[in-house]
Amino acid sequence: MIKINNLHKSFGDNQVLKGISEQINHGEVVSVIGPSGSGKSTFLRCINLLEQPTEGEIIIDGQSISAAGACVDKLRQKVGMVFQNFNLFPHKTVKQNITLAPVKLKLMTQVQADIEAESLLELVGLKDKADAYPSSLSGGQKQRVAIARALAMKPELMLFDEPTSALDPEMVGDVLDVMKSLAQKGMTMVIVTHEMGFARDVSDRVIFMDGGVIVENSEPEALFSNPKEARTQAFLSKVL
Ligand code: ADP
Ligand code: MG
Secondary structure (H helix, E strand, C coil): CEEEEEEEEEECCEEEEEEEEEEECCCCEEEEECCCCCCHHHHHHHHCCCCCCCEEEEEECCEECCCCCCCHHHHHHHEEEECCCCCCCCCCCHHHHHHHHHHHCCCCCHHHHHHHHHHHHHHCCCHHHCCCCHHHCCHHHHHHHHHHHHHCCCCCEEEEECCCCCCCHHHHHHHHHHHHHHHHCCCEEEEECCCHHHHHHHCCEEEEEECCEEEEEECHHHHHHCCCCHHHHHHHHHHC
């Protein structure tokens, strides 16, 4: 479903991504791990064109998104993104946060979007929070609203950038459970995470990035129990 060929991204003379090639299949759950500053966020942000690649090609569903004239709005519809810091609209209720984009883009009427929002809130375990404002929610609840909001666009692919890193430890499990249930429903997901247990349990594949390249890429069991590359071994020995 996504094919990435020789992706490069520089900021000025800082070369952050140095030639990433990768293919992600429909329904696959891929975790991306690696040290801070290795380019993980930049990689995700290139996939939905929050950053414009310097070089290389990204093809989603057979269409090149990095080509001139590619329709960014269509792409954003297909690709949902969840950030570390939730990015909810503070002056909108939970339900309004969820329905805003699909109604604005005329994917649904307000009535349809409201019905959809209710079922998404049920999915993330927050049915009773529809009319609450973000400021009254815990971090874990905010993140589950952010996931529901991304799902409201009916994306084909979900990108998660350290979705639990800003949460108090007791909130992490609820968010990971929601992500796990999405994975089990067959959602295609790319997840940048420091939750090694989760990456090991839920992913079909784990990518280890360092210095703007993919150093190692394999099934979780192989990567965690038997990493081949010295850099992977060194990283895992620090975080496991
Ligand atoms: P990670 O998510 O693995 O911690 P990032 O992709 O956030 O890594 O960052 C990799 C490098 O890219 C860092 O050196 C960072 O300073 C740089 N970088 C990221 N985004 C920008 C930006 N918008 N402008 C300039 N430099 C950036
Ligand atoms: Mg990051």
